[in-house]
Amino acid sequence: MGSGTGAAGGGWSRRRLVGALAGAAAVTALPAPAPPKNAAAHTTTTPDRAAPAAERPSAEPSVPHPAKKTSGPQPLYLGTYTTVEGGGTGVRLATYDPTSGRITGTGTLTGIVNPSYLALHPDRRTLYTVNEHDDGAVTAVRLADRKILGARSTGGAGPCHLSVHPSGRWLLSANYTSGSVAVHPIDKSGALGERTDVVTHSAPAPGPGQQGPHAHQFITSPDGGHVLAVDLGTDTVYTYRLDERRGTLTEVGQAHTRPGAGPRHLTFHPGGRHAYLANEVDNTVAVCTYEVTTGRLTVGEPQSTGSGPGTNYPAQILVTANGSYAYLANRGDNSLARYAVEADGARLRLLGTVPVSGDFPRQIAFSPDGTLLFAANQKSGTVSVFHVDGKSGDLRLAGEPFASPVAVCALPL
DSSP states (O other), X not given: OOOOOOSTTOOOOSSSOOOOOTTSOOOOOOOOOOOOTTOOXXXXXXXXXXXXXXXXXXXXXXXXXXXXXXXXXXXXXXEOOSSSTTOOSEEEEEEEOTTTXXXXXXXXXXXOSOOOOEEEOTTSSEEEEEEOSSSOEEEEEETTTTEEEEEEEOSSSOEEEEEEOTTSSEEEEEETTTTEEEEEEBOTTSOBOSOSEEEEOOOSOOOTTOSSOOEEEEEEOTTSSOEEEEETTXXXXXXXXXXXXXXXXXEEEEEEOSTTOXXXXXXXOTTSSEEEEEETTTTEEEEEEEOTTTOOEEEEEEEOOOOOSSOOEEEEEEEOTTSSEEEEEEETTTEEEEEEEEGGGTEEEEEEEEEOSSSOEEEEEEOTTSSEEEEEXXXXXXXXXXXXXXTTOOEEEOSSOEXXXXXXXXXXX
């Protein structure tokens, strides 16, 4: 479930529900200053208090990269929906204190429609967002002056995920509604070219209760040899080879979950031989094995998400940089499940859950040094921050959650 916007009429589709958005916090901002020099005419940055700190190294939201401990405010970008009641007006700008975890709002980057997922270029100079609506697109933003470098069509509807290939030359995106994945070239300035490929998942047939394919994630394997697309609608993870010269995709394998699992999000163990799959529809997780030479992924037996009675939709799973612990965001149960990672990545052992202190945690992300975990809570319009104990894997809430309208993605730099 993309949990994004529905048809052009503005409603929410049956399984991509958000629920009532009346509780989403509104943001009062000061008058907008003049756009940066040479910035696009429609681009404005609305400040809350002060300009953000200098950008720091990071990775796209789903992949933690350990970094040296920093001090002073660090940049934080927050994704939202702009076309729903109570939604945001663009990419929310903020900073966070790497010691306390406290978030401070600094403004909004407007001129981008439904930036529901965010990713960073490896050179840390360009931010990429999806435009999650029927006429799907991806947008590039130069961070130095926050100039929008332009948007490109994804050739599909409802893009809900994107990532940058490790080479920095290709942007990979997943179109949820149309069940397709797309590739765009990235030039030296960070701007996007016209897409070089788009592939629709036509087989196997949709799983129980699904009307078609629903691509939910598109990432590169740790070894860089393959790119993998997770499709909720067909209960399949597709493995492709990316031609790094032409930007075209060739399918080389399929991994199938049990019917009706509804796979949503895949995260690799740092060792590169195992991965963990969050299955949204049947409320499970699974350990997968990955063969580097062939790109073959094999899905293991479903395991508990630790959620209690009632409906729950697992959203995203993260693994610590040392490979010792994994965390799963549970929407509905509104908790974060904590797992011990054992047998060099081959086994997950559920340790328990902690309340997320918000409603419907859509996405979670580590700070670059791995000491903080951010949870974007869609229905409550908040971002919760947790201290991560590197030895025990325990999570401790870092103060009151930060209010941000329809918070669906957090990217701490």
